[in-house]
Each structure stands twice: as structure tokens, then as C-alpha cells.
Amino acid sequence: MAIPDVLPASFAYVILTFFYSWIMLFYLSIQVVQARKKYGVKYPAMYSDKEQLFNCIQRAHQNTLEVFPQWLIFQFISGLAYPVVASVLGAIWVTSRFSYAWGYYTGDPEKRMRGAYGYIGYFGVILLSLAAALQMLGLF
Numbered sequence: 435m436a437i438p439d440v441l442p443a444s445f446a447y448v449i450l451t452f453f454y455s456w457i458m459l460f461y462l463s464i465q466v467v468q469a470r471k472k473y474g475v476k477y478p479a480m481y482s483d484k485e486q487l488f489n490c491i492q493r494a495h496q497n498t499l500e501v502f503p504q505w506l507i508f509q510f511i512s513g514l515a516y517p518v519v520a521s522v523l524g525a526i527w528v529t530s531r532f533s534y535a536w537g538y539y540t541g542d543p544e545k546r547m548r549g550a551y552g553y554i555g556y557f558g559v560i561l562l563s564l565a566a567a568l569q570m571l572g573l574f
Contacts, residue, residue, distance in 0.1 A: 441514070447521035448513030452506075455528045459502070462495040462535055487541045494535035494546065505556060512562035515569065520559055527555030 469475070469492070473485040480496075482488045505527060512520035530552025537545035568574035 442517060444517040445513060446517075448509065448517050448524070451509065451513075451521045451524035451528065454525060455502070455506075455509075458528050458531050459498065462498055462531070465491050465535070465539070466495045487539075490538045490541055490543060491535075493543075494538035498531050498535070501556070505559065508556075508559040508563045511566055512559040515566035516562050520562055523555040523558035523562070525555070527552045527559070530555065 469488045470477075473482060473488040475482045475485065475488050475492075481492060505524075509520060509524045509527075512523070530549040532549070534546050534549025534552065537548035565574055
């Protein structure tokens with residue numbers, strides 16, 4: 435059985451969105467590794483008592499990891515039912531995580547809100563997943 439027999443061809447966009455999210459996570463992790471070296475924060479310490487900028491870089495990565503599993507599930511579900519729309523919403527969310535991190539990297543935690551537009555993508559895939567469930571139940 436081939437993948438096109440199970441999934442619509444447009445699910446390829448969802449897969450590409452997953453790949454884009456992997457690039458984003460890899461980038462954020464590299465920033466933390468580099469900051470650890472620069473600010474001398476040794477493992478297993480998660481944060482620094484002295485270097486606020488390191489904490490901002492670490493927090494941008496950590497917050498993304500905290501929400502990523504939820505986004506991943508809803509991205510997948512919504513992508514099965516609405517692959518193109520879900521991919522656009524997913525790309526918005528992933529791009530917003532770069533904006534979120536770059537705002538945090540300034541050292542001013544309030545600037546992380548530059549990535550707030552990501553809620554469009556995040557809540558969008560949640561709503562699409564709900565719509566898919568309701569549609570499967572014949573309620574939508």
C-alpha cells in the first residue's frame with residue numbers, strides 16, 4: 435500500500451510544514467547551545483543566576499517545546515481533513531515561533547509578543563481539528 439492510497443496528495447504540504455517546524459526547533463536549539471558556551475552555563479543547569487540574556491534564549495526554546503506536542507497533534511489531525519488550510523496555519527505558527535524567539539533574544543521578555551500572531555495558526559488548527567471530529571460524527 436502506497437502513501438497516496440492512504441493520504442490525499444495535498445497532505446504533502448502538511449509534511450513540509452512538519453519539516454519547517456523541525457528546522458525551527460533545530461535553529462532554536464542551536465541558539466541555546468551557542469548561548470551556553472557564550473555565557474558559561476554548564477549542564478544540567480537550565481537557567482543562569484547571572485545572565486538574563488541566556489535565560490531569555492533558553493526560555494524561547496523551552497516555551498516552544500512546551501507547546502510543540504499539542505501543536506503537532508492538532509496540525510496532524512487538521513491536516514488529514516483540511517491539508518492545505520492546515521499547512522498555511524501551521525506555517526503561520528512556525529514562523530511566529532521565530533518572531534517570538536527573536537523578540538526574546540533582545541533581552542526584553544516583553545518583545546516576545548512579536549510572535550503573538552502565531553495564535554492564529556495555533557487556534558486555527560485546533561478549530562479545524564474540532565471541525566474534523568464533528569464532521570466524522572455527522573454533526574457538522
